Amino acid sequence: MSASPLVRKLGALCLLSEEEIEFLEGLQNNTLNADRGRDFIVEGKDLRTTFIVIEGWAIRYSVLSNGRRQILSYALPGDILGLHVNFRATATYSASALTPLKLSVVDPRRVIEISQKFPIIAAGLSWCTAREFAILGDQAVRLGRLSARQRLAHLFLELWHRFALIGDNNGDWLEIPMTQQDLADTLGMSLVHTNRSLKSLRDIDLISVEKDHVRLNNVKALIEMSEFNPEHLSEFEI
Amino acid sequence: MSASPLVRKLGALCLLSEEEIEFLEGLQNNTLNADRGRDFIVEGKDLRTTFIVIEGWAIRYSVLSNGRRQILSYALPGDILGLHVNFRATATYSASALTPLKLSVVDPRRVIEISQKFPIIAAGLSWCTAREFAILGDQAVRLGRLSARQRLAHLFLELWHRFALIGDNNGDWLEIPMTQQDLADTLGMSLVHTNRSLKSLRDIDLISVEKDHVRLNNVKALIEMSEFNPEHLSEFEI
DNA sequence: CGAATTCTTGACCGGATTCAATTCTCGTGG
DNA sequence: CCACGAGAATTGAATCCGGTCAAGAATTCG
Secondary structure (H helix, E strand, C coil): CCCCHHHHHHHHHCCCCHHHHHHHHHHCCCEEEECCCCEEECCCCECCCEEEEEECCEEEEEECCCCCEEEEEEECCCCEECCCCCCCCECCCEEEECCCEEEEEECHHHHHHHHHHCHHHHHHHHHHHHHHHHHHHHHHHHHHHCCHHHHHHHHHHHHHHHHHHCCCCECCEEECCCCHHHHHHHHCCCHHHHHHHHHHHHHCCCEEEECCEEEECCHHHHHHHHCCCHHHCCCCCC | CCCCHHHHHHHHHCCCCHHHHHHHHHHCCCEEEECCCCEEECCCCECCCEEEEEECCEEEEEECCCCCEEEEEEECCCCEECCCCCCCCECCCEEEECCCEEEEEECHHHHHHHHHHCHHHHHHHHHHHHHHHHHHHHHHHHHHHCCHHHHHHHHHHHHHHHHHHCCCCECCEEECCCCHHHHHHHHCCCHHHHHHHHHHHHHCCCEEEECCEEEECCHHHHHHHHCCCHHHCCCCCC
């Protein structure tokens, strides 16, 4: 049996001992499957659980009273949701399965245990937190200061680089399980304009699209035109 | 001498022991003053320091190659910058003093020390982290799904509620040390449109503006019209 | 008092939204 | 195997919110 995505992710950061790996794997043995569309965290409801994504995609989002939705971030295998729930009891966002999802359900008290017993893992989780902040910061830049086409390219590049870290990259092809409505709700645009902007990226041959997949035809040019900064996601280097 | 803002903030969450208070105050005795406009964190540069804001306002921001700037968040007294720097060595954002600023400079190794020796404080910092995430998530909602007037109202409400926690609220009046250009860069809008939107909020009497201050004339109506959710910032309740 | 920054207002333009209709895709059941 | 229907993608047309350019008024501060 191969290592869990979280172990692979942290293992790419620093050398984990047998004991640490065992602990991390043991953390994830209480699993839960969620169908596409199923909410497993609901804004305003009690949240006293930490989730680790094992397989599939999840979204974090918030819905306004007029029905408009803003997707805040995507959670991929190895990502953790609700890492800091000890005090705050009510969720400030919702989370749902974008694809069939396999989660592990973790008692947050075990997270506290980590900082006392496994300093290396604790440092790794701290790194994950910093990374989440960087990703969310990039999302704010996208929403605030980029044009429609730039937003799309920027988001694709983020996801592509994130997959690179968990070693799930498929060449230039990127899995895109979300609908155009999901994309629109991520990038703060309308469905129609999302469609048109995608088309215009295709027209200038920067991307190719096939069922549920996008091909980044010219990563360098995409980085250039979208002001994407790969450093924000690069893994730790000595 | 009165307690530091950080102690007041965490003290509002949970009862701190003498020892814990002493430790937190001791953490902040290495101070640094920065003039308005002075960058103390620079994107792309090495960052191995944790800062705690003692007095004044700071901004976290990112600048694109075309010169456009996106302000990500405001740091107020008691807020911590660079809490999770142990691994990631390069800053993914810049930070600068919006007003004359008094910071304390903390060795991040002392932050690690906390999780081992002061579990209550560690829990408090974890709560701070969750709160920062909620604030940044709200920023994404503002940028992605709110109209210009809504964004302004939403931001004012955020700041007003944040001041409430550190006990620095001045009735309905809110200190606004930033220029309209700063506001524009926060809310992803142009300077001109920021000015016009402010005027339209004044015209319908939701706010009043005076030098460096805004008065929220009708908090309830502002919350209503801007879709602001105070729960995201409310402190921990039993 | 004078220079520089900040704020305000006008005019015009364009990117993005909205409404609406059509086409495409794909899972399901006859 | 194909017809059907629901969701998803695409395209057109009209509109509008917000951006850009430009100029002037008001503050602030040395």
